[in-house]
Amino acid sequence: MDIDLDDFKEKRKYLVSAPMLGHMYLLIKVHKKNFPGRAVVSQVNDPTYKVCQILTDILNPLATSGQSYIENSYDLKKFLGQLSINPADIQASFDVVALYPSIPLPKALECVRRRLLKDTSLSERTDWKPDDIMKLLEICLETHFKTIDGNIYTQLDGTPIGKSISGPIADIFMIWFEEEFVFNHGNEFQPYLKVWKRYRDDIYIVWSGGSHTLDCFFWQLNYKQPRIEFTIEREVDGALPFLDLYIKRLPNKLITKVYQKEIHMRDMPIGD
Secondary structure: OOOOOOOHHHHHHHOOOOOOOEEEEEEEOOOOOOOOEEEEEEOOOOOOHHHHHHHHHHHHHHHOOOOOEOOOHHHHHHHHHOOEOOOOOEEEEEEEOOHHHHOOHHHHHHHHHHHHHHOOOHHHHOOOOHHHHHHHHHHHOOEEEEOOOOOEEEEOOOOOOOOOOHHHHHHHHHHHHHHHHOOOOOOOOHHHEEEEEEEOOEEEEEEOOOHHHHHHHHHHHOOOOOOOOEEEEEOEOOEEEEOOEEEEEOOOEEEEEEOOOOOOHHHOOOOO
């Protein structure tokens, strides 16, 4: 990798002119009881901010190449519009608990390296070689941040919520997980898996093997990787909320409408 930092235009591509230490804040989940917060590290003006953006653009095509990939709710809606469903099929959704901080970084970086080495179109996106990209990823993932009370911390494992590269790294790791434990022909439950579509940490499933077998598959997945934990939600009265869709069962097909999560306004403290 050859970068001329004496060239002003070249330097501006990679360096932040007034770098600042990242800061952590809480993103309040107003749709959940007692308003829990999700810790987010703001990457704006972090010294690695611009390099992270470049790396994100390089990794995104790999992150969207998985068999389960859906771009958004509209993409899923189009897919479901062409799907036939049987009366015995079960709708369910899996959610990966705290995906970003739970990612085992050594394994995730190994997955990224393997996909970079196999990527025949990499040279069309960048002049950087896989080894160069991996070195930069390791630097960018070394995350230091301060909290509102001024304390400074270092994140030792997992990917930080708030850095742009965390998304594609998490997706690439989950693609490996799915290939290894879900779509693998050695998976005894695969014949019952009619649909497995994932948007980052949210997974929509149509299952044809009955409720008990679905339980067995769910618990089996939870033992595959010690740090990857799934929760499950089943359809109720033939309907299942997923992302911002409300997916309703008809005799042989599925229909969708917009779903909005409830907000616990009555319990929300309001200032004077």
